[in-house]
Amino acid sequence: MHVRYGEIRALRGVTLSVELGDFVAILGANGAGKTTTLRAISGLVKTTGEVFLEGSKLFRRTPDGMARLGVAHVPEGRGTFTTLSVLDNLRLGAWTRRGTSTRDLAHVFELFPLLYERRERRAGTLSGGEQQMLAIGRVLMAKPILALLDEPSRGLEPVVVHELFEALRRINEGGTAIVLAEHKPALALGAARRAFVLENGRVAVGGDAADVRGHELLRVGPES
Amino acid sequence: MTALVQHVASGVASGGIYGSLALAIVLIYRATGVINLAQGELATLSAFGCWTLVDHGWAFWPAFGATLALSFGGGVALHALLLQPLRNSPLLRSVLVTAGLALAVNGLDTWIWGGASRSFHGPFSASAVTAGGVALSKQDLGVAGVSLAAALVTGLLLVRTKLGLGLRAVVSPVEARFAGVRVGALAAVGWGLAAALGAVAGMLAAPSLQLDPNMMQRVLLYAFAAAALGGLLSPVGAVVGGIVLGVFLDLAGAYVHRIGGELRPATALAVLAGVLLLRPNGLLGGTAPERA
Numbered sequence: 001m002h003v004r005y006g007e008i009r010a011l012r013g014v015t016l017s018v019e020l021g022d023f024v025a026i027l028g029a030n031g032a033g034k035t036t037t038l039r040a041i042s043g044l045v046k047t048t049g050e051v052f053l054e055g056s057k058l059f060r061r062t063p064d065g066m067a068r069l070g071v072a073h074v075p076e077g078r079g080t081f082t083t084l085s086v087l088d089n090l091r092l093g094a095w096t097r098r099g100t101s102t103r104d105l106a107h108v109f110e111l112f113p114l115l116y117e118r119r120e121r122r123a124g125t126l127s128g129g130e131q132q133m134l135a136i137g138r139v140l141m142a143k144p145i146l147a148l149l150d151e152p153s154r155g156l157e158p159v160v161v162h163e164l165f166e167a168l169r170r171i172n173e174g175g176t177a178i179v180l181a182e183h184k185p186a187l188a189l190g191a192a193r194r195a196f197v198l199e200n201g202r203v204a205v206g207g208d209a210a211d212v213r214g215h216e217l218l219r220v221g222p223e224s
Numbered sequence: 225m226t227a228l229v230q231h232v233a234s235g236v237a238s239g240g241i242y243g244s245l246a247l248a249i250v251l252i253y254r255a256t257g258v259i260n261l262a263q264g265e266l267a268t269l270s271a272f273g274c275w276t277l278v279d280h281g282w283a284f285w286p287a288f289g290a291t292l293a294l295s296f297g298g299g300v301a302l303h304a305l306l307l308q309p310l311r312n313s314p315l316l317r318s319v320l321v322t323a324g325l326a327l328a329v330n331g332l333d334t335w336i337w338g339g340a341s342r343s344f345h346g347p348f349s350a351s352a353v354t355a356g357g358v359a360l361s362k363q364d365l366g367v368a369g370v371s372l373a374a375a376l377v378t379g380l381l382l383v384r385t386k387l388g389l390g391l392r393a394v395v396s397p398v399e400a401r402f403a404g405v406r407v408g409a410l411a412a413v414g415w416g417l418a419a420a421l422g423a424v425a426g427m428l429a430a431p432s433l434q435l436d437p438n439m440m441q442r443v444l445l446y447a448f449a450a451a452a453l454g455g456l457l458s459p460v461g462a463v464v465g466g467i468v469l470g471v472f473l474d475l476a477g478a479y480v481h482r483i484g485g486e487l488r489p490a491t492a493l494a495v496l497a498g499v500l501l502l503r504p505n506g507l508l509g510g511t512a513p514e515r516a
Contacts, residue, residue, distance in 0.1 A: 067404030079402040081393055083457075092393050095386075096404035138403070 014203055015049075016196055018146060022177045023168075025188035025209065028198035034181035035076065037198065038148045041179075042066045042073040053145070068096045070145035074152065078135040082124030086115055086134060089123045093138030101141075108137040111167055129160035136167045139176070146177045153187060165191050189213050229358045231478045232471055237364035238446075239470020240371030244425040245440075245447035246454065246462035247375055248418035254395045254457055255414030256307065258318040262325035264444030266302075266419055267426030268437060269329050270295045272337050274427050275344055275435055284347040288427055292420045299419025303412045311408060333437035346431030367428045374424045375463040378417065382459060387413065395457065442489050446473070449496040455506025465506070469495060 014037055018024050026034045040047045043061025051058045053069060063073055073079075081089050090108060094101065109116035112133045118126060123134055132152050139147045149168070153161045168191060172178050182188035189195055195212040197205040205215045245263060252260045260266075270291050277287035306325065310318050348366035352359040382388035390410045393400045397407050425447075426440060433439050450469045454461020473491060477484025483491050499506070 062401065064401040064404050064406060067402060073402055075402060079399045081396050081399050083395055084392060088389060088392065091386075091389055092400075092403045092405070095390070095393075142404075 014196075014198065014201065016203070016206070018177050018179055020145070020177060021172070021175055022194065023172045023192045024177075024179045025185075025192035025195040026179060026181045026198060027185050027188060027195055027212070028183065028204075030183060032198040033201040034183070034198055035150055036201075038073060038075075038150050038179065038181055041148060042071060044073075067142070067144075070096075071148065072139050072142045072144035072146070073148040074135045074139060074150060076150040076154065078131050078152075079138075080123045080126075080131050080134055082122065084123060085120050086123055086126070087119045089134055090115075090137055090141050093141030094143075096142060104141050104143070108140050111140070111170065112137055129156045129164075132156060132160070132164060133167070136164060136171070139171060140167075140174075143174070144176055146179065147171065149178065149180045151181055151183065153182065153184065161187065185213075226358050227478070228475075230360065231474050233360045233364045233368070235471030235474035236467055237367040237371075237470070238474065239450075239467035240368045240375075241425045241429050241443065241466070242446040242450045242470055243463040243466025244371045244374055244421050244428070245443060246450035246466050247378060247459055248421040248425070249447055249451045250454070250456065250459055250462045251378075251391070251414045251418045251421070253451075254459075255391060255411045256318070257315050257397075258307065258322065259448075260415075260418065261319065261322040261444075262329060263418065263422050263447065264440035265326040265329040265333075265437075266295070266299070267422035267429075267443075268435075268440045269298075269333060269426075270419070270423030271344065271426035271430040271435055271439065272333055274423075275337075275342065275430070278345070284345075288347075291423050291427060295419040295423035296416040299415040299417070300412045302419070303415035307415070308408055308412070311411075330437050337437070339437060341434040341436040344430035344435040346428070348431070363431065367432075371424060371428055372463075374421060375459075378421065379459060381417075391417075442492075445489055445496070446470075446492050449492045449499070452496050452499040453507050455504075455508065458506060458508070461506050461508055464508070468507075 014033065016024070016037075026037055028034050036045060039045045040049070041051055041061075042063045043066060044063055051061060053071065058069070066073065081092060084092070090105060094104065109119075114130060115133055115137055118130065123131060126134065135152065152164055156164065165187065168178060168180070180188055180192060189209045189212060192209045194207065195209045196203050197212060197215065205212055245267060248263050249260060252258060252263070273294060274287050274291040277290060278284060282290070302325070306321050307318055310321065346363070346366075348363045350361060350363055352361050353365070382392055390400075390405050391414055393403065393405055394407050394410045394414070400407050425443065429443055430439065446469060447466070450466035451462045453465030453468060454463070469492065473483070473488055476491060477488060
């Protein structure tokens with residue numbers, strides 16, 4: 001198996017690599033640069049660094065171009081098409097693939113029965129938790145190499161968060177590498193294999209999730 | 225009673241034309257956030273194109289098909305040339321360019337074909353068919369049928385195809401990019417489709433309005449009112465709005481002195497302004513959000 005990885009030098013010198021099938025958490029307080037790191041990877045902000053995917057350098061990155069290369073970015077606003085139905089949102093998840101796989105659709109509905117019940121409803125009428133499920137469902141439809149998730153747990157009930165992380169684990173088991181920006185360390189470290197802690201735009205700590213777990217920085221963060 | 229049915233039929237026919245042009249406006253508005261002020265003049269240009277083909281001996285329907293194809297290509301080209309370069313500028317600048325385009329096309333028509341009215345022989349005869357004791361003009365029935373068929377084909381494209389899914393998705397351009405949609409390319413297709421729908425409206429309107437460079441100016445106002453009735457973002461709403469407006473204007477014109485003639489545009493303006501003020505999401509749309 002060849003290794004797919006992205007490498008980025010952004011912010012004030014953030015370098016990170018993600019291996020095929022990896023599950024990486026990016027931790028840090030608000031403003032530490034978590035969102036910016038994800039945006040830099042998908043080309044939403046200009047960077048002076050480099051991003052490699054499967055060993056080749058990516059020039060002129062754009063969110064749509066990255067999506068076509070297999071890098072799905074779920075932004076903090078969840079990227080939901082509020083005027084379209086749940087079903088259309090899921091179909092758009094598979095936009096970069098040929099056709100819509102009914103098996104993938106069935107898989108999403110099996111994982112989130114609630115989305116099946118609401119399939120004809122406008123996505124804008126869903127609750128925050130349901131919209132987040134929809135966003136994750138779209139990642140399942142896209143089957144990307146790498147999924148960039150920006151604080152999917154934000155504003156959700158603990159029960160919903162639990163369900164969400166279970167879904168992330170399933171996506172990861174399906175072979176999709178995940179980069180998860182999250183400000184609640186316990187949550188993210190429970191799911192991820194590796195973790196980076198950002199502080200003021202730099203990587204303060206990085207390594208196996210188990211090693212990062214005990215680190216002092218996590219306890220002084222304002223929202224940890 | 226007979227007169228009422230006839231007025232409704234002719235209202236549906238003119239409403240079908242308004243609805244086609246309104247659908248064109250809605251498609252471009254959804255895809256780009258721009259109201260295309262040149263939509264009417266482009267329809268006139270297409271009608272002149274069709275007239276020229278027929279003048280050169282083509283039969284109507286082949287000329288109709290060729291005009292649709294040429295209009296689609298022209299719409300795509302106009303988007304690439306005039307609008308795509310402005311994609312990162314404030315939308316008002318693009319609207320300004322479409323206003324300039326309208327005047328430029330009007331001038332171009334006059335230069336090529338002259339300003340005089342020409343009679344445009346459509347495919348439908350002026351004779352009547354009698355159904356249930358009511359005589360309806362074949363012209364009205366044909367115009368209503370063709371415009372509704374065009375709307376139906378557009379609707380099926382939007383709802384049943386992947387291209388249509390993309391065209392519906394670009395109403396949220398940021399989200400569409402995250403999904404991997406090439407927003408610019410779909411906007412170009414939107415312009416192409418809009419130009420083709422406008423061509424349908426122009427070719428259907430020309431036989432009754434007489435073909436001249438200003439033929440579609442009032443029709444554009446009716447189309448704006450129709451699109452507003454549907455909430456500006458709804459393709460179905462635009463077509464329904466067109467028919468409602470067409471029937472309303474024809475009935476008002478028949479039973480209220482002067483509205484049928486000189487005051488018809490003013491009445492449409494009142495509808496447009498009233499809907500935008502009181503029901504900005506259209507008559508049907510309760511919660512439709514603004515375009516992102």
